[in-house]
Amino acid sequence: MLKTYNNKAWLLVLPVVLCVAFSAIIPLMTVVNYSVQDILGPDQKVFVGTEWFQLVMRDPELHAALGRQVLFSAAVLAIQIPLGILLALALPATGWRSSLSLVLLAMPLLIPQNVVGTIWQIYGRGDIGLAGAALTKLGVNYNYTGNSMDAWLTVLVMDIWHWTPLIALLAFAGLRAIPEAYYQAARIDGASRFAVFRFIQLPKLRGVLLIGLLLRFMDSFMIYTEPFVLTGGGPGNATTFLSQYLTQKAVGQFDLGPAAAFSLIYFLIILLACFVFYSLLQNAGPAEKAPH
Amino acid sequence: MESLAWMAWTTPVAIFFSSVALMLVGMTLWQIKSPSIARRGFLPLTTTRGDRLFLGLLSAAYINLAWTGLTDLHQWFAAGIAFVWLLVVMRWG
Known part of the structure; x- marks a missing residue:
């Protein structure tokens, strides 16, 4: 058993504890209170x-919204992770070509979400948009x-255009x-080339890919700005x-009680997903450090 | 307290959070007194005492939610099942 000789660490984490208390725990308590009352x-x-x-x-x-969300996140992961790996494998490994490709690849990541939404809104328009008009x-x-x-x-x-570069860079x-x-x-x-990928590269990438998977899952599961700007959740409810x-519930209709209850359910879903990914990451750790 | 009025406190929620706080303090004291050893039970992963408490509480929340969504029976039944489940996870998980 490891004995604790110095408790200074507790003092050092105190600012973080206070920040979390004010920014997360107190609001969470309020949400729980709202969820059991009609305000x-x-x-x-x-x-x-x-x-x-x-x-x-x-x-x-x-x-329906949950179904769409799960389908969207699954599609995002199923496409972005393999595509990101393929891109990373195709990138030049060294030299100026490598630097240039990395800079170009990282560009979509630098664009704010609402701007991405606007870009695609124009891009997809049938009358003036490059993609929309070309397809028409x-x-x-x-x-x-x-x-x-x-x-x-x-x-x-x-979303693939915006976030695949993250996976590729990782x-x-x-x-x-x-x-x-x-x-x-x-x-x-x-x-063979495939054997190298299957038995060397893929196992070695496990740690970073799990982090990428976690980031992309969380982000896609909480997606708001881009579809809001692009489609406003429509047509109908197709992209809500x-x-x-x-x-819509909390701000649009001001139903604070149901919105609070829904937030807590959302929180529980995210908590479970985080735990699953966290356990996977923990288990991935020893495999990475296994003797060669 | 006037300054806490915006949080719209209710007794059940206050009891809930007090229990969570007490549980955290209790677990800390228990950990200091006899440190937990990670082990493997019926859950598909190695867990410490704290992990099992977290998993037990999380699944208790899901049991209660499922009960609310699927049945019209009283919520106390779900609370009872969730409590038994929590004990099972803590002991054999």
Whole structure:
């Protein structure tokens, strides 16, 4: 057993604890309080127990939004992770070409979400947008403001354009960290390109890919700005994801009770996902450090 | 207290958060008195005492939510099941 000789560390984490208390724990407590009451006015509150949770859990619109959200996050992960790895493998490893590719690749990451939404909104327009007009000229009946499938695909492609570079950069950094000796050994054994990828590169990338997976999952699960700017959640409800649905409830309709209950459910989903990814990361650690 | 009025406190929520705080203090004291050793139970991962408490509480929340969404029976049944589940996870998880 390790004995603690010095408790100074507790003092040093105190500022963080205070910050978290003010920015997260106290607001969370307030949300829990709101979720069990009907707030009619600043001084008028009625305790309703689990009524809001019941309402939210049985809300078909919420189920639909959750379904769309899960499908979106799954699609984002299924496309961005392999695409990011492919990009990283295709990038030049050294020299000015490498630096140039990295800078070009990182550009979408520097653009704020609402600007990305605006860029794609114009890009996809049938009359003046480069992509929209080109598709229309080619005879494709593309209209992201009127057709739900088009809207959905546009949001997905926009997210892929915006965030695949992150995975590519992470994977690139992971690839550069693999010692040359592994490749030499593979060459001596006459390993094929695929075998090198399958048995050397992929296992070595496990740690960074898990971090990428976690980041992309969390981000895509909380996506709000881009679809809000691009489609406003429409047409109909086709691109209304969880965050936007929550905002509609809390800000649009000012239903604070159901919105609070919904926030807590959202929080629990994220908490579970975080725990799963955290355990995976913890388990990935020893494999990385395994003796060569 | 006037300064806490904006938080719209209710008794059940106050009891809930007090229990969480007490649990944290209790777990800390227990940890100091006899440090937890990570082990493997029926859960598919190695856990310490704190991990099991977290998992137990998280699944308790899900049990309660599922109960609210799927049945019209009283919530106390779900609370009872969740409590038993928490004990099972703490002991054999």
